[in-house]
Amino acid sequence: MRKGIIYAVLTYLCWGLLPLYWRMFDTMSAMEVLSHRILWSFVFVAIIVIVAKRWKHMKAAVVDRKSKVAVILCSLLITCNWLIFIWAVNDNHVIETSLGYYMNPLISVLFAVVFLKERLYLGQWLAIILAGVGVLMLSIQYGHIPWISISLAVTFALYGLAKKMAKLDVLLGLTWETLIVFPISLFYLVFIHAQGTATLSTLSSSSLILLLLAGVATAMPLFWFAKATELLPLSMVGFIQYIAPTTSLLLAIFVFNESFTSGQLSSFILIWGALILYSITTFRTNKSTQQLKTVPS
Structure with a gap:
């Protein structure tokens, strides 16, 4: 469990600190940064797959139509997510990114109900309603x-869904996800270089490295996350995940000096409160289920 906690904390701390990383490339367009992220993510995971002698398993990982459609959806969804995140960070919207990842667990639960027909308890429904009120209040403030x-x-x-x-292996899944959009990213980078609009040459040596x-920054936290989910109960991983948006929120306020009003605080x-209520309800439900399973029949 100690190892699992270390892996989980490392994962979410890295994800929470990503705004610092992407802000170093704020002279580049979000699309150019995204294309480099996809390009070097594919190169990195491909090297690992080859060294681990698992490339021969790539084709077998997506044999049926369902897995092929799912991996294409995964690729497109995570690409959209990365693009929005990079653009938002470099356009001074880090507080809004942190809010997005606070909302994510509750949206995931809602999707599980809609698409997977999972059942929610009263406390979990109240948590979703409470979060919805919070988002509505923000919408009124922002206009x-x-x-x-x-x-x-x-x-x-949707990416998680x-x-x-x-149901792909973590390493092979990430390889497929980056491989699908790799040609588009490479074409885009070649195109802007030919047009003379690429900004890669303007970076300092340290920024280029x-x-x-x-x-590495993309793949390693995903591997740590996979290890954490193997070693820890899902409820504990779910609780630790709030390190990421909390870290981003603190960066936005104290490092990037973004405005954080009393209305936003409310x-x-x-x-x-919604997340705490959801976590408590889920923890108690899981505990009751485990106790029922241990009762001899």
Whole structure:
């Protein structure tokens, strides 16, 4: 369990600190940064797959139509999620990104009810309603729906749903996801280079090295996450995941100096309350289920 907690904390701390990483490339367009992220992520995971002698398993990982459709959906959804996140970070919307990842678990639960016909308890329904009120309050304050937060939450929740459908190995799944969009990214990078609009040459040596390490920054937390889910109960992983949006929120306020009003605080308190209520209800439900399973028949 100790190892699992270490893996989980490392995962969500890295994801929470990603705004610092992407902000180093704020002179580049979000599309150019995204293309490099996909390119170097594919290179990194492909090397690992080859070294691990698992490339021969790639084709066998997606044999039926369902898995092929699911992995294509995974690729498109995570690409959209990455693009929105990178753009939002470099356009000073880090608070909205943190809100999106606070909302994500509750959106995922809602999708599980709609698409997987899972049953929710009263406390879980109340948590979703409470979070909805928080988002509505934010929408009134902003004067518009917080589409960045909702887009991030929805794309990542749908990504998780597609992952569940695909049932792919973590390493092979990530390889397929980056492989599908790799040609588009490569074409885009070649195109902007030919047009003379690429900004890669303007980066300093240290920034260039960090950009090349985007594959490592993308893949390693996913591997740590996979290890954490193997070693820990899902309820504990779910609770630890709030490290990521909390870290991003603190960065937005104290490092990037984004405005955080009392109205926003009220909305966040509602959403935090919803997450606490959901976590407590889920924990108690899981505990009761485990106790029932241990009762001798």
